[in-house]
Amino acid sequence: MKAGIYVHIPFCESRCIYCGFYSTTAKDWCTRYVDALLKEMRMRSDELRSLYPDNECTIDTVYIGGGTPSTLSTEDIARIINTIKEVYPCTTREITMEMNPDDVTPALITSVRTLGVNRISLGVQTFSDERLRFIRRRHNAAQAVKAVETIRRAGIDNISIDLMFGFPYETLDDWQNDLNTALKLRPNHISAYSLMYEEGTPLYLLLQNGKIKQTDDDTCLAMYTMLMDTLSANGYEHYEISNFCLPGYRAIHNSSYWNDTPYLGFGAAAHSYNLLTRSWNVADIKEYINTIKRGKLPSDSERIDNDTHYDDIITTAMRTHEGVDLKRLKPEYRDYALRSAKSDIDGGLLELTNDHLRLTRKGLFVSDMVMSNLMKV
Template sequence: MAGLYIHIPFCASRCIYCGFYSSTLSELRGRYVDALCREMEMRRNYCSEPIGTIYLGGGTPSQLSQEEVEKLFYYINKVFDVAADAEVTMEMNPDDVTALANLQAYTQGLTRVSMGAQTFADERLQFLHRRHSARQVGEAVEKLRGVGINNISVDLMFGFPGETLKDWQADIQQALALEVEHISAYSLMFEEGTPLYRMLEQGTVKEIDEELSLQMYELLIDSLTAAGYEHYEISNFARKGFRSRHNSSYWQQIPYLGIGAAAHSFNIESRQWNVADIRQYIQAIEKGEVPAESEKLDADTRYDDLVTTALRTREGIDINKLETKYRDYLLANAQPYLDNGKLALEGSRLHLTRQGLYVSDMIMSDLMEA
């Protein structure tokens, strides 16, 4: 089964931390959706397998009208062989959910909704320039349950300037109280080019202490696993049976097709990425051209990709699936971490231990081809 990702870059306003490609040019929405449908037709043969997962990400996909969403799904089902049990996820903002008059119709065909809660403190939401309030997250979950969405994921952030361990604990508890099936949690990143990064450069905000960030991550793991969530990837936790199948395909090197401006595709042999500009994207597609660059993947690159994806997961890397030279290289470089308990080898699976999670970037770097 392959994955299908559709990038919806439109946002009503930009959050100060976001490094993903997005735009406030809502007047281009209609032409953009038409271009997405045309690109699907142009690239229908990119993946030879049926579509097992569909993910509408952004940006803010819930900025689309019901008619635009219906058009996209009409073309998805017209162009592709979609599995009957496909996981179909859409990212939605809590305030968009609460504002929709006919949520039942809007979510028709979805099996999963992912919402960016980020925090349950209104002052931190305002700091991020998020549009929703803390109260709206709970209201959105309740409303989604009411229309039959029984697979809900929420995103959380920790490491805000001035945030305390007690503040973070309160956010975790409020997330748990929602009883959602999936929680993703990330440290606030100061990505170059974002307003937040400029604030850091100007000295108006400070990053939190590294030791405090580590304590927050430990609290996250302890709290969510105690509540019955499986810690199946560095930043992701799920109730049994509710792992994100789409995101898991990225970590397992399953082929996927990315449609839209800035979308990436992968078919084992190569990677492809579309231009990160809505106007250029639309103009090219309207001329019958896909505005993309591509990279052929050699064996060394595929090995490095495996290290940086599979090792993020609870199961880790199946060394039996590696060619002899890569298996030998991997085990030789992993030995120091096996010795100090940051990696473990169980059967044919090499994976990070709890201690290894805290230095995962360093471990992955050391296991990659020099």
């Protein structure tokens, strides 16, 4: 059995106005946090082995996300990666680390490459300095371009960049310019998302107070269409709703989320999934550290029943280009899926090909609704 590891680094130099992930600017907690993180890894070393004693489990992918992992010292990054290799049997094909463009230096890339990091996910978001200032990113467009070049020169050639569209007052021409700049850099992978207004974020408060205007749905759909058409015309595979790659460069770790692969999540607010249960750590750095110090795991969990597992498969696999492999489902759930899908197949939102139920291009635009129609719970 292959499994993945996700490590959450919650530290940021500053908070972006749209971010709903758990993070903190209290960097004086870094060393204590990494100490607790490594202890959690050791406390859970037998977790998958005890659940599947007859099936050897190896760690196939590692993803270090956040927050901003690139704000850690190279010593702490080394402690994290070396502890994973020490505690868990690893056959790691992919070790990804998220970075901010302004953190990227030749020395940092050389250090993490030596540790085994072979993929960098770069938080670009946009190549517009005006929009970067609006969302309070620390870097500018020139730094983003330079970061991609620095990463390549330092010996890591698997680069993913994140982009956002649907900023207030952003035009289609603005978005096309972002895509054109990205294509000049030719990253191996591009993740692109519509700007979200999550409750409790500064961005949400600006909207609620009438200080900004949300981009209308028609414009966002036009931007998504432009994204698909532009990247496809330039050789990128659209393999998941929000993810595109050059041939052979799908994100292996992220694909595990969409393909029902177990993963262990370490750190405050990190989630884990072992096919039988889903668990999540407390989203509070102080409580996380103090609980680990007492020798206890700072987590809650829920048992996954058959209906929930079916729904999980629908809401993850349906996001992919291949869709849901009906052969993976028990007969009762396969029959339920086919019955539930009939109206959307007739309406051109779903298609059934070689026992795979997948979204059509038309269905991509209303994917949440289509998946909801297929779910049990």
